[in-house]
Amino acid sequence: xxxxxxxxxxxxxxxxxxxxxxxxxxxxxxxxxxxxxxxxxxxxxxxxxxxxxxxxxxxxxxxxxxxxxxxxxxxxxxxxxxxxxxxxxxxxxxxxxxxxxxxxxxxxxxxxxxxxxxxxxxxxxxxxxxxxxxxxxxxxxxxxxxxxxxxxxxxxxxxxxxxxxxxxxxxxxxxxxxxxxxxxxxxxxxxxxxxxxxxxxxxxxxxxxxxxxxxxxxxxxxxxxxxxxxxxxxxxxxxxxxxxxxxxxxxxxxxxxxxxxxxxxxxxxxxxxxxxxxxxxxxxxxxxxxxxxxxxxxxxxxxxxxxxxxxxxxxxxxxxxxxxxxxxxxxxxxxxxxxxxxxxxxxxxxxxxxxxxxxxxxxxxxxxxxxxxxxxxxxxxxxxxxxxxxxxxxxxxxxxxxxxxxxxxxxxxxxxxxxxxxxxxxxxxxxx
Amino acid sequence: xxxxxxxxxxxxxxxxxxxxxxxxxxxxxxxxxxxxxxxxxxxxxxxxxxxxxxxxxxxxxxxxxxxxxxxxxxxxxxxxxxxxxxxxxxxxxxxxxxxxxxxxxxxxxxxxxxxxxxxxxxxxxxxxxxxxxxxxxxxxxxxxxxxxxxxxxxxxxxxxxxxxxxxxxxxxxxxxxxxxxxxxxxxxxxxxxxxxxxxxxxxxxxxxxxxxxxxxxxxxxxxxxxxxxxxxxxxxxxxxxxxxxxxxxxxxxxxxxxxxxxxxxxxxxxxxxxxxxxxxxxxxxxxxxxxxxxxxxxxxxxxxxxxxxxxxxxxxxxxxxxxxxxxxxxxxxxxxxxxxxxxxxxxxxxxxxxxxxxxxxxxxxxxxxxxxxxxxxxxxxxxxxxxxxxxxxxxxxxxxxxxxxxxxxxxxxxxxxxxxxxxxxxxxxxxxxxxxxxxxxxxxxxxxxxxxxxxxxxxxxxxxxxxxxxxxxxxxxxxxxxxxxxxxxxxxxx
Numbered sequence: 001x002x003x004x005x006x007x008x009x010x011x012x013x014x015x016x017x018x019x020x021x022x023x024x025x026x027x028x029x030x031x032x033x034x035x036x037x038x039x040x041x042x043x044x045x046x047x048x049x050x051x052x053x054x055x056x057x058x059x060x061x062x063x064x065x066x067x068x069x070x071x072x073x074x075x076x077x078x079x080x081x082x083x084x085x086x087x088x089x090x091x092x093x094x095x096x097x098x099x100x101x102x103x104x105x106x107x108x109x110x111x112x113x114x115x116x117x118x119x120x121x122x123x124x125x126x127x128x129x130x131x132x133x134x135x136x137x138x139x140x141x142x143x144x145x146x147x148x149x150x151x152x153x154x155x156x157x158x159x160x161x162x163x164x165x166x167x168x169x170x171x172x173x174x175x176x177x178x179x180x181x182x183x184x185x186x187x188x189x190x191x192x193x194x195x196x197x198x199x200x201x202x203x204x205x206x207x208x209x210x211x212x213x214x215x216x217x218x219x220x221x222x223x224x225x226x227x228x229x230x231x232x233x234x235x236x237x238x239x240x241x242x243x244x245x246x247x248x249x250x251x252x253x254x255x256x257x258x259x260x261x262x263x264x265x266x267x268x269x270x271x272x273x274x275x276x277x278x279x280x281x282x283x284x285x286x287x288x289x290x291x292x293x294x295x296x297x298x299x300x301x302x303x304x305x306x307x308x309x310x311x312x313x314x315x316x317x318x319x320x321x322x323x324x325x326x327x328x329x330x331x332x333x334x335x336x337x338x339x340x341x342x343x344x345x346x347x348x349x350x351x352x353x354x355x356x357x358x359x360x361x362x363x364x365x366x367x368x369x370x371x372x373x374x375x376x377x378x379x380x381x382x383x384x385x386x387x388x389x390x391x392x393x394x395x396x397x398x399x400x401x402x403x404x405x406x407x408x409x410x411x412x413x414x415x416x417x418x419x420x421x422x423x424x425x426x427x428x429x430x431x432x
Numbered sequence: 433x434x435x436x437x438x439x440x441x442x443x444x445x446x447x448x449x450x451x452x453x454x455x456x457x458x459x460x461x462x463x464x465x466x467x468x469x470x471x472x473x474x475x476x477x478x479x480x481x482x483x484x485x486x487x488x489x490x491x492x493x494x495x496x497x498x499x500x501x502x503x504x505x506x507x508x509x510x511x512x513x514x515x516x517x518x519x520x521x522x523x524x525x526x527x528x529x530x531x532x533x534x535x536x537x538x539x540x541x542x543x544x545x546x547x548x549x550x551x552x553x554x555x556x557x558x559x560x561x562x563x564x565x566x567x568x569x570x571x572x573x574x575x576x577x578x579x580x581x582x583x584x585x586x587x588x589x590x591x592x593x594x595x596x597x598x599x600x601x602x603x604x605x606x607x608x609x610x611x612x613x614x615x616x617x618x619x620x621x622x623x624x625x626x627x628x629x630x631x632x633x634x635x636x637x638x639x640x641x642x643x644x645x646x647x648x649x650x651x652x653x654x655x656x657x658x659x660x661x662x663x664x665x666x667x668x669x670x671x672x673x674x675x676x677x678x679x680x681x682x683x684x685x686x687x688x689x690x691x692x693x694x695x696x697x698x699x700x701x702x703x704x705x706x707x708x709x710x711x712x713x714x715x716x717x718x719x720x721x722x723x724x725x726x727x728x729x730x731x732x733x734x735x736x737x738x739x740x741x742x743x744x745x746x747x748x749x750x751x752x753x754x755x756x757x758x759x760x761x762x763x764x765x766x767x768x769x770x771x772x773x774x775x776x777x778x779x780x781x782x783x784x785x786x787x788x789x790x791x792x793x794x795x796x797x798x799x800x801x802x803x804x805x806x807x808x809x810x811x812x813x814x815x816x817x818x819x820x821x822x823x824x825x826x827x828x829x830x831x832x833x834x835x836x837x838x839x840x841x842x843x844x845x846x847x848x849x850x851x852x853x854x855x856x857x858x859x860x861x862x863x864x865x866x867x868x869x870x871x872x873x874x875x876x877x878x879x880x881x882x883x884x885x886x887x888x889x890x891x892x893x894x895x896x897x898x899x900x901x902x903x904x905x906x907x908x909x910x911x912x913x914x915x916x917x918x919x920x921x922x923x924x925x926x
Contacts, residue, residue: 002449003441003521005466014474014497017490020581024487057491061885062589063852065876067845073818075842077742078733079830080813086735086828111494 022111024058029113030121034422119274122425146238154232163231168223175201183208199224245280245334245364247273248323250288250316252341255308261371264415265340266303268369271425272338280334286323290316292346296323313345313380317354321361330362338367343378351380352387359405367428368412381412398423438466441521441530444714448534451708456784457542457701461516464534472522473497475510479684481518482562484676485569486584509533511540513683515555528722531715532702532730539701543694546792549686552599557683564676571669582892583670587677589889592851593654594678596685605660609648613639650855654869654890655681657856663865664895674893689795689849696744697791699730703745736817736828738842746812747803751790752783754805797846804842809835816841844875852878854900867894871902873910878902883915884922891917 067073079086150160172194178201179190185208197203249269251262269285276283287302288294294315297305320337328335337358345351359366370381381401384390388410390401398420401412413424445464452459467475475481477492511519519537521530544550554560572580603611614634634642642648651657655678659671666674687694706723709715715723731742754760758778767773790799808814815833819826832838858868867890871878883900891898897918903910904926915924 002445002462003438003464003466005438005523013485014470014477014490014493017485017487018494019490020485021487021490021494025491057495058487059882059885060488060588061882061889062592063854063871063886064879064882065850065852066879067876073816073831074736075738075814075838075845076733076735076817076830077738077812077814079735079815080810080833082815082830082833084830086817086830088822088827 021058025111026121029118030125033118033122033125034419115274119271119278122271122275123278143238143240145235147233148236149234150231151234152228152231154234158233158235160231160233164225164229165223167229167231168225171226171229172199172223175199175204179204179208195222195224199226243280243334244282244284244332245276245336246284246286246328247276248286248288248320248335248337249302250290250294250320250337250339251302252291252311252313252316252339252344253289253302253305253307254291254311254344255306256311256342256344257306257371261340261342261373262303262306264371264418264421265369267421268340268415268424269338272336272367272428275425275429276336288316288319288323290319294319310346311341311344312347313339313341313351314347314354317351317358321354321358324358324361324363335361335363336365336367337363338369340369340371341380343370343372343380345380345383348379348383349387352383355384355410356388356405359408359410361408362406363408365408365428366410368410369415369424370412371415373416381414384410384412395427398427400424400427437527440527441466441534444527444531445534447709447712447714448531448538448705451705451712452535452538452542452701455701455704455708456788457538458546459517459538459541460545462519462538462541463516464519464521464537466521466523469500469522469524472508472510472520473500475520476508479680480512480561481520481558482565483680484561484565484584485572486581486588488588509536509540511537511544512558513544513550513553513555513686514558517541517544518558526722528715528719529726531709531719532706532723532726535702535705535709536698538705539698540694542701543690543697543791546788547686547690547694548793549596549689549795553683553686554679557680561676561680567672568676571673575669580673583673584677586889586892587655587674589886590655590658591677591681592685592688593652593854594656594681594685595651595653596682596689596849598653598656598682605648609642612642612648644860646859647856650857650870652853652855654854654856657859658890658893661859662894664893666893685849689797690799692738692740692744692747692796693791693794693799694744695740696746696748699741699745700748700787703727733812738814742812743808743814746808747799748787748790750805750808751803752787754783755786756781756783758782795849797843797849800839800846801843804839806835809838814838814842847874852876857901861897861899864896866897866899869898869900871900873903877904877910884917887915887917887922891922 076086150163175194176187176190179185179194180187182205183190185193189208190204193204193207194201197207247269251257251265253262273283273285285299287297287299289297289302289305289307290311290313291307291309292312292315296319316339317337324330324333324335355366355368368381368384370378372378384403385392385401388403388405390403390410390412393400393402398413401410403410403412411428413420413427415421415424441464445462449459449462473493473496476496478489483489508522509519511517517537517540519534519540521533525533568580568584612634646661647657655674659666659674659678706715706720706727710717710720731745732739733742756779757776758764758780759773759776764773764776767776790803794802813833814835815830816838817828818831819828832841853872853874855870855872856867857870859865861868869890883902887898887900897916900915902913902915904913911926913924913926915922
């Protein structure tokens with residue numbers, strides 16, 4: 001028969017070598033972090049720890065031609081109109097939006113990345129100070145009771161039987177040794193005598209000194225407890241020191257905040273929480289959406305529901321302030337209020353006052369991201385700059401506003417698009 | 433798969449083989465293996481059913497898998513030039529697709545058996561690669577997988593820098609020297625007219641210089657020269673690794689040189705075969721509808737690459753038509769009456785014969801140069817695109833549609849099958865075993881990033897300084913540029 005169905009072993013050869021390749025592309029991933037972290041499939045995907053992202057494979061180098069000056073060209077078919085735009089190609093290193101493998105010529109593949117691994121890479125890439133060494137506020141949480149120490153007096157229910165028996169054995173052995181030294185009799189005689197005397201030392205010595213033949217009993221003696229053998233356990237209240245953080249995610253959901261702006265905010269919160277999780281045992285997130293009024297909402301509503309209407313940012317800060325007072329006292333919580341808005345605030349002066357009130361409560365840091373577009377009338381950052389006398393700090397590829405009130409720092413960044421996401425994260429993380 | 437389905441495929445195989453023979457295809461015995469999707473993708477990525485391990489195959493496997501999972505894949509087909517020819521069918525494909533693939537495979541089989549460029553390649557590569565995989569695994573155990581990987585990386589970087597026509601003029605280094613000394617007893621096969629010339633007297637001076645010269649004359653077989661002469665020196669296992677890569681490259685070279693022709697030939701014939709199967713009622717109308725859907729996908733236009741299935745089959749069909757109607761030669765070419773040309777038909781009916789003859793002798797380069805006509809370019813709307821720098825991204829724009837310009841550029845691109853020609857000029861440069869390479873500049877400079885990395889790989893194999901002389905474009909001019917790679921890294925001077 002010319003067509004057969006041979007049974008191939010199930011050695012996944014491809015997968016083994018693919019793993020080696022994946023190791024090699026980690027380096028590539030490191031170089032593409034800014035693109036990868038804004039990859040939509042990570043942020044909007046299910047809450048898996050492992051995500052799949054499209055990426056370019058590691059190149060196989062060989063001699064190839066460069067066909068025109070800097071601009072790659074090629075051939076295609078099915079189009080007769082000269083000058084027609086066929087599509088776009090992102091510049092080198094860019095990850096293609098949309099499906100992998102859509103574009104012939106450049107081979108993309110989907111690879112799996114562990115989010116924790118990504119965060120670790122970002123850690124290294126951002127060269128962050130070791131956040132774990134930061135002085136953290138700790139909350140004391142009662143966890144019931146635990147046994148603490150052992151004492152000689154106590155109530156019967158807390159009798160530590162094992163320790164008591166141990167004590168009795170120890171004492172008996174000492175007495176036997178003592179008797180042997182005093183009377184010069186054999187060990188087994190001493191044991192028998194002690195047993196016959198029911199543990200009484202003087203009686204045992206008397207029995208042994210009388211040269212009477214002792215009954216040849218079994219040498220293993222029974223234990224005779226005395227009150228000094230008793231041991232009792234004591235109880236203590238158990239507490240745990242836990243470093244907790246809460247992110248108060250505040251976002252302007254007024255009509256001017258479109259899908260893209262919300263997406264940027266969402267990406268930011270996603271990575272921020274990811275990072276904070278590496279420091280704190282638990283990170284809570286509370287969502288505050290505001291227009292002219294602020295309210296606590298759930299995550300779904302926070303990111304997906306759009307509202308219309310105007311904007312008073314102060315109401316969000318006021319609500320955050322109340323939440324801190326009631327649920328997250330800064331004495332025991334590390335509070336991170338983060339606010340995203342397009343900066344179109346109808347009463348920016350008042351917002352600055354409310355913001356100051358939040359800072360005065362002693363939060364870990366306040367972050368404000370202003371998502372600006374060409375047409376937005378952003379006033380909030382400028383007002384903050386004046387009101388809090390912020391300084392514009394410039395690093396190689398990003399800049400941010402920095403201010404401090406008491407011990408609580410304020411950080412402001414302006415975000416104009418996906419590309420600003422990574423620098424913004426870097427600014428927040430290196431300073432917060 | 434159920435055995436009934438397997439029986440059905442065997443029946444289809446018999447019918448297709450019968451039809452193919454009736455249509456004039458001349459095939460090697462053909463065997464098909466029905467394999468799961470995962471195995472299919474492995475074969476495509478590893479290039480052979482069983483091959484040695486390397487991360488680049490793993491990468492290609494992931495690329496194939498990504499394509500497959502996103503549903504972008506056409507029906508896969510892989511045929512190996514072996515005797516009997518071996519091909520693979522994916523067990524998840526529906527019956528009409530299997531028929532398409534099998535018909536396609538029989539045409540490839542005919543091509544492999546008859547195209548002259550496939551004649552001198554070894555037909556035992558499947559077993560040979562599988563043996564190599566075992567040897568490489570042992571090398572990994574003995575010398576560490578990193579050491580093996582480094583050698584494979586370097587070997588693959590120069591795998592195409594070989595002499596594809598080596599088998600047609602096998603000459604040892606000693607024989608080359610003898611020829612150059614003027615001592616050769618017989619004229620070498622390569623230089624066809626040399627035997628008509630009187631033997632050339634070689635001055636003693638020249639002979640003396642020649643004695644020390646290595647290679648005796650410049651060679652394009654960079655990989656072969658490194659294996660034979662690296663002053664490193666290479667260990668036997670390293671030579672085996674490189675030799676395996678080199679022999680696989682020789683095996684795949686004919687596929688590379690005839691991609692458009694070979695795929696075009698197979699597409700042209702699978703359409704003819706399936707047409708017969710339909711008229712003979714072997715395929716139902718429903719099956720045929722399904723087939724049409726996939727066939728359209730095989731022949732789809734690609735905006736950013738030439739689809740070899742589409743272009744190759746169009747050229748083949750066009751040749752057949754032209755030679756059937758006598759639309760060639762001086763009289764036809766010089767006729768300027770477009771109406772007369774449109775109706776031109778001498779009734780020669782030489783088309784079939786012509787396409788069989790073309791598939792025997794040509795490669796893509798000569799195939800396109802000789803047979804790509806205005807009709808085809810206009811019909812398929814072939815164009816050249818350019819990528820314009822728009823700061824944040826490149827914009828892909830149709831730049832040229834005029835047929836002669838498209839054709840000239842395409843032929844130029846197919847020259848030497850797209851592989852830059854690199855010659856080993858001197859293996860004892862400066863009298864101290866340094867390697868001097870020269871890029872034969874044919875209008876296109878080398879890509880700098882790729883060039884630098886490749887030179888580093890060559891340096892790894894050679895162990896002594898390596899030079900590469902090339903040219904780079906300067907406006908409309910070009911100027912010489914020399915790369916040097918040694919212990920201190922790589923630098924270039926113009």
